Amino acid sequence: MTLLSVKDLRVGFGDTDVVHNVSFDVAAGETLAIVGESGSGKSVTAMSINRLIDYSGGRIRGGSILLDGTTDLVQAEEVALQRLRGREIGMIFQEPMTSLNPVLKVGTQIGEIFAKRHGMSGRAVRQAAIRALDRVRIPDAERRLDQAPHQMSGGMLQRIMIAMALAGEPRLLIADEPTTALDVTIQAQILALLAELQRETGTGLIFITHDIGVVAGIADRVVVMQNGMVVESGSTGDIIDWPRHEYTRHLLSAVPLFRHGAAAPKANDAAGKPALQVDDLAVRFPVGGGFLRKSKGVVHAVSNVSFDLAPGETLGVVGESGSGKSTMARAVLGLVKPSKGRIACGGDRAVQMVFQNPNASLNGRMKIRTALAEPVIAAGGRVDAACVERMETLLRKVDLPLDALDRYPHEFSGGQRQRVCIARALMPEPKILVLDEAVSALDVSVQAKVLDLLMDLQKEFGLAYLFVSHDMGVVERVAHRIAVIHAGQIVEMGPSTDVLSDPQHPYTRKLMAAVPSLEKREVDFALDTDEVPSTLRPAGWEPAAVLWQEHGPGHRFVAEAG
Structure with missing residues (x-):
């Protein structure tokens, strides 16, 4: 059954058309991926489906958008569109910071959906909001409800947006780059959630992305867009294995393939004084209980972190959003005050x-x-x-x-x-550049050029890079060594080739297994029901000393307790 049918869609801004005669269908329970680089028209097409393009200065100039074969959204009145948005057609936006109200707590914004869509009230709204955050793997879900958007990482905010879209239980879900800011394990969980939703309700999914590896694992069909036009469409297998259009081949060739350490640069053997030394770094944030109420405890965002960084070396820092990797990077810069430890970097x-x-x-x-x-x-x-x-x-x-x-x-x-x-x-x-997800927002071909630039600058100026990223293919390409962070602590560290080819800690293995690739087709993503580790501890709690095990030269990992 065809859920959505787009025929000869034309969209323009002012006197200029930016989408030209785009056509595609989406069946109930089907996943259609729309791929292309920035400026290809894929997001404008998505915004046109529920007429949000009207609020961005755009206008649909021609074509039809039929829902259930009867309702033409191009001709629909605003009152009718308001009833459809969120209920029949849900949307996950690419930029959560511009989609969430910065002055309202997260719980208020999620709760509004349960109140309006499902008629809930009072305590039931809060419990439903907690369950929604649990589904998208956000730790300390109840505490997060009382936070404002600026208190969360970009990856967590994206998961909030996904939770809000799923809460509406739409029949058609449009996801515009929903996993761009997410690490591979959380990405796998989000894709599992979307797959579960499709199995249970027959939801149709339009998945907009530039990540062909993700497309290979989830999409039934693919539409490739360039300069506002569809240049190729077909089944996922045909598009990936037998691309006909030159632009499709260009996109596929630019994908940073993950090769389990085979593509990693050789370890940096620079001798002499390190450019950066971090010893026993800890960053903690007290969680207040409110007026005249006892403190709820302390968030141990970073604990027991120690490493050196040599001139001309790149240390890749990987881990889930909320794991503490960005907090650690900000502490190195002095943007966050350490609770304990020492950072030596040679001046401001x-x-x-x-x-x-x-x-x-x-x-x-x-x-x-x-x-x-x-x-x-x-x-x-x-x-x-x-x-x-x-x-x-x-x-x-x-x-x-x-x-x-x-x-x-x-x-x-x-x-x-x-x-x-x-x-x-x-x-x-x-002497040191901290690069916090510095290429994750870029198209794959642009990303490749920026990475080449960074490596050339490193050779010329002897720069040391602290490279924070969730993209294992990118980390493999640039990092001499890798530090894996989980729940605020480094759990494995060593030369990139060794860590990626022979991971020792269970969490590192989990990261490696979740990396998407062109070879993984129709992946059966399974929901992880394990409890998400919390970094909230009682006041006065101190972490145990880290017990390291050696696994080859420079390669060590944290021994599991017991």
Whole structure:
């Protein structure tokens, strides 16, 4: 039974069409993947299905969008669309920070869905919200309900959005890059949730992504889009094994394949003083009980973390969202105050950071010239001729034209904006770059170019990289060593080749098994019913000493208790 039928859809902004004659069908219980790079029109197509494009300045210029073969959403009135959104057609957006209300607690926003969609009230709403967060594998679900969005990691926020979409129990679910910000284990759980929903209710799923590895595991059919047009469509097996269009072949060739350590760079043998030393680092956050109420305890976000980082070396840090890897990175930068431990990095200007989202990292009203000058001014320097010369030199290094200095961020693509962020981080001549999911928001082909750039800069300047990522294929490509973080602690560390090819800790093995690939077709994702580990402890609690076991030169892992 055809649930949705899109025929000859045309969408435009102003006088320009950006989607041209797009057609596809989605059956009940079917998963259709729409793939393509930024600007291909896939998200505009998705936003048009439930007419959200109307609020973004866009307009459907032609074609039809039939729900159940009878209701044409193109012609539907706003009142009818409001009844359909969330109930019949659910949507998971790519950017959770722009989709959630920043001033309302998470529990309030999830609870609204259960109150309006299911008629619940009072305690029943809160219990349903807790169950919704448990389903998407968020630890300490009840405590998280009382937090605001800014108190959570990007991966957790994405899971909140997924929980809210699933709470509405829609018949058609549109998921726009729903797993981009998630690590492989959580991604597998989300895909398992979606598969369970389809089995139980026959929900149709439109899955928009640039990750072909994920598509291989979940999609029944694939639509490939380029420049607002469908250039190829067919069954998943046919598209991946026998791509006909040149653009499809380009997308497939750019996928960073995970080869279990075979593609990892050789270990860095740099001698001498480390660029960064972290000893017994701990970061803790007290959880208040409210006015005149006893404290609920302390969140041990990072515990017992120790490592060195040599000049010219890349340490890849991997783990689930909420595992503490970003908190650890921020502690190294001084953005989070450590509760205990020592961090030695050679001064304030020695460390700079490249964040995940280049759009949020750059001030849209500030020209690139001013953006590059900011770290120099903050460090007490002057914007003189030498400073301008360094700007121009770094722009050439990151393959941007010199006239970029007098342009604004919106005049660049996502990959170019991230190159600007890299150039800005290099302005004060740091020894260490902390890269927090620095390429996860980029298309695969752009991602490959930025990774090449980072490796070239590392060789030229002897930079040390602390590379935080959830993408095992990317980590394998750039990291000399890997540290695996679970529930705030490093559980395994060693040369990338050894850790990826011969993982010793059960959690590392779990990460490896969850990595998607083009070879994994029609994966039967299974829900993990194990309890999600909590880092909330009673006040005064101290973790036990870490018991390490050695497994080859430089490769060690935490021994399991008992």
